Amino acid sequence: MQIYLVGGAVRDRLLGRDKADRDYVVVGSTPEEMVAEGYRPVGKDFPVFLHGESQEEYALARTERKTGRGYQGFAVHADPSVTLEDDLRRRDLTINAIAEDEHGELVDPYGGVRDIKQRVLRHVSEAFVEDPVRLLRVARFAARFAPLGFTVAPETMALMREMVANGEVDHLVPERVWQEMKRALGEAAPQAFVQVLREAGALARILPEVDALYGVPQRAEYHPEVDSGIHTEMVLAMAARLAPGDSLIGFAALTHDLGKALTPAEELPRHVMHEQRGKAPLLAMCERLKVPVEYRELAVAVCREHLNIHRIDELKDSTVYEVIQRCDGFRRPERIGMVATACECDARGRLGMEEKAYPQAATLRKVFEAARAVSTKELDLEGKTGLEVGEMLKKARIAAIRQARASD
Incomplete structure (x- = not known):
């Protein structure tokens, strides 16, 4: 039995990063031997085991043979005759096909170290096309x-x-x-x-709603980058900057302008009602990809409200309240901060506007906190019906929004 550290852990160490989980490949062993050594089997489709103490994954060296369409159309072969080079060959990219033995020596049959130095994402073999x-x-x-x-x-x-x-x-x-x-x-x-x-x-096959944005023009005075697809890329980049690691904000950034692909040609480069038109393709994407509810709800809120947030200073106090209510802010208070951030990504994800201030985000957060602070305990509710209580709470929150804006 020979054990090698493989994949992301080796790659990331060579890149000076230390984030990947540690995975191991075992050469020259059998499932029975692994169990006898105290490893616990967990793999369903191929032999994977957990170490009894570290709980790290150890997989028997294996090869794969294409048997049908899709990523599940493979037959897996694992036995003591499979070599380390055989196992590494089935991997996707050369930078992920480097192994390290117990002495720290690298095994790199496919040039992964070279490609790390040259900063290249390169396939290991022609079998790449099978998955x-x-x-x-x-x-x-x-x-x-x-x-x-x-x-x-x-x-x-x-x-x-x-x-x-x-x-x-x-x-x-x-x-x-x-x-x-x-x-x-x-x-x-x-x-x-x-x-x-x-x-x-x-992109046209996987995310056709996003692909359709490319080539769709926007008004240059608001969008110097002009192309709606390029704007979406810039908003995504800004999302990574303002909310690093937050895929919720990232998804809202990706989908906020889908309605621009549906603007009638005679109306271009203006996009009147694009925030309303964007809801249908957004929901279609969420349905097709089985997107979780929290992602869908935030994305719909940003798609629908981003223009309102951009011009929040022009809105009536009651309209600001309605925007917060539509975003479900009083039940999901964290939602408002995320909407504010996503809208800032949209405003600054434009050519030459990356460093431009976006005070609307702070305004939204401020008026929301003021409205949220209103409690029914402060209201005279004696003898009031549920509907009356709701209306009184609404009026008090609108008043709080008005007061918060006046204090600027």
């Missing part, structure tokens, strides 16, 4: 490592385009798309996820 999830993983790793200068190798991008052309990408299951997308939206450069998928031709 459509790898296309998503490359885009996600681009979102993580683009700030370090990583780019996708031309030959790998060619294979990704081939996966789109041959229909392999159409066999991705919604849950896996969302899993990879959610992780990408919390990375340092989530816009790279969209850029890589678009370059591969996969």
